Amino acid sequence: MTMLGTVLTFTFVNNVVLGQLLGVCPFLGLPRGPRPAVRVSLGAAAAMPAAAVLSWALRRLVLVPLGLESLELVALGLVLALLLLVPARGRAGLLLPQAVVNCAVLGVALLSAGSGIARSLAIGAAAGAGYLLAAVVFAGLRERLDREWAPRAMRGLPLSLLTAGLMSLAFLAFDRALLSALGG
């Protein structure tokens, strides 16, 4: 697959949240309105390319030379645990654990396993961009839905889930056929 194809695949076709269902927990907890949502999700989105490159380096420099590929998850867990110990103050102190213990971030690290450095970086960046895109649209939709009437049992989380489900349905329109038509 070409680089453009990789980027389009991981941003639209296999969107982290809406296509692969990764990182749904923090996604549902996003604040209302596009601007605060972007501020909160920037950490996770930036962590995705970093995690992809990190997992490539870990695999290339440590796991493969030592023949320990089967312990990839433990090695990643060790790195994440060490990252959690990094002292951070202020906003970084709040955002760091969120970005570290995030299933979308670890998912990107695992998904990019086995690719070269350039492709890993492209996958991570595309996945991060896809996450931000989904977060902006979702937060905007939720802000509008808050003003509408809904049955009591549907308010809050159930309505968020249905909104995300319908967005995911819309993202099904981006498929491989569309990509190949675009020349990917």
Add this chain to the structure above:
Amino acid sequence: MKSGEFRRILWRDNPLLVYLVGLCPALAVSNRLSNALLLAAVMLFALLGTGIAAVALERWAPLRLRLPMRLLLASALVTAAQRFLWAFAPTHAAGLGIYLPLLAVNCLLLASAASGSLAESVAQAAGRGAAFAVGLGLLALAREVLGAGTITLFPIGSFGGVLRLRGLPPARVLAAAPGALLVLGYLSALSRWWSGRRS
């Protein structure tokens, strides 16, 4: 833990259906009942393991070290389960894909409070594991029956493992990614409506 409390965590306070905690790898594997049950079994194993080890370790470890320690423990236990599954049930392990290792960062596994004694901790882990299995099993059953018209279990003896239901035509979208979000949305609304009506 009393039986009333056990029932409460299973239904009224089900983490998956009511509070929507621990969704991360669960949603994606709820397309088939067999996948969901397998993931729930691994989850129970990891919950029990971290629960027991946490009692031993968290007595002396400072608060700051708890989350990193749990993360490391969870990833080691999940790796063990993963190696076991690849050795004895490779087709099922392949069905879970990257969602099996992702269990290591599941919120339910990492955020459980350290409770006093060993018995309490084990009971809490068992309760959470059972609640996770019930929630995920329901979600997977609804998705598979409506989306594919089948119920996939594990092959035992002459039974091939797949029940085919005749009747309504399957709505394929429910077996795809949007289906997980939509069905879980309706299930959680239903459980809220139900508990709101009773109280």
